[in-house]
Amino acid sequence: MFQIFVFCCLCCCRLVGVFGDELKSVSVMEGESVTLQSGVTEIQPDDEIMWRFGTNGPLIAKTNGVTNMFPDNLDERFRDRLKLDKKTGSLTITNTRAEHSGVYEVEISTSRSETKHRFTVTVTAHLTTPDISSSPRAPPPSSSSSPSSTPPSSSSPSSSSEVHAHSCDSAEAVLRLVVTALMGVAAAAAAVLLINDIRATRAKTEKAEQMS
Known part of the structure; x- marks a missing residue:
């Protein structure tokens, strides 16, 4: 019985060592950049940091503090959008889209331990506001009205004044030229x-x- 208890404690300690932190939630607006912190202050020699998309998912980035590596078969959604900090190993996703939402996992391997952190990223789209500035269209004339009820059209004094003013303006412009x-x-x-x-x-x- 005591041996079973010790075995369970060791398993729990192992899990705590692998997943050092609980799942962290990160939200970002679509089109903006988001940085996932590795939790490392400075990468030491022989250290290696690997980022995966999804729990135990495909590798998307890796660094040893000297060289950053991105797989040749990197998913197109991440192409030219990932940046790695060579000092800390933190991952930045630029110009985010809804397809970048999901779980990201970082694995930190050192000479003494191996730790994993997980993040859940939510990319929120910008809300579009309806245009209420445009005036509503006037309803079409009723078909029940007879042609005889339509009053004859006549030019109003205001329209004549506008035409006359426009003619005067044109003449004045020509005179100035x-x-x-x-x-x-x-x-x-x-x-x-x-x-x-x-x-x-x-x-x-x-x-x-x-x-002279």
Whole structure:
């Protein structure tokens, strides 16, 4: 009886050594990054940290503190999304999606012990809010109304005023363009006359100097 009790105690101690912590829950919004802490302060020589997706699932990342390794047959959902900290062995999943939800397991192997931690990751999608700013559509006219009951359409004074104002604005814009063009032509002509006058004055001065 005593031997059975000792055996059960040893089994419990072994389980505690393997799963050092209880299952940790981590939540993240879709599109953001999440980091799963290994619990290691600094990886020592001969240490090895392995990450798996699912309990005893396929290997997705491994590091010994010097080299980070990702399997060639890595699941496409993790392709170019995993990062390993070479100092602590913590795993970061970038640009998370709903397909990244699940259980992650880290196995820490040292020269003295072997420990496992598990995490359950939940990726929550962003909620879309309905657009309430758009006004509701007007209901279609009733088919029961007869054509004779429809009053004849006539242009309202406000519509005429708007058309007249628009015409005035257009005319004013055209007038401004014409005035601007004329001012530009006048400025160019004045510049040409000024240059010609300067040239003529310079020529007279040079001729006078030559004669003297």
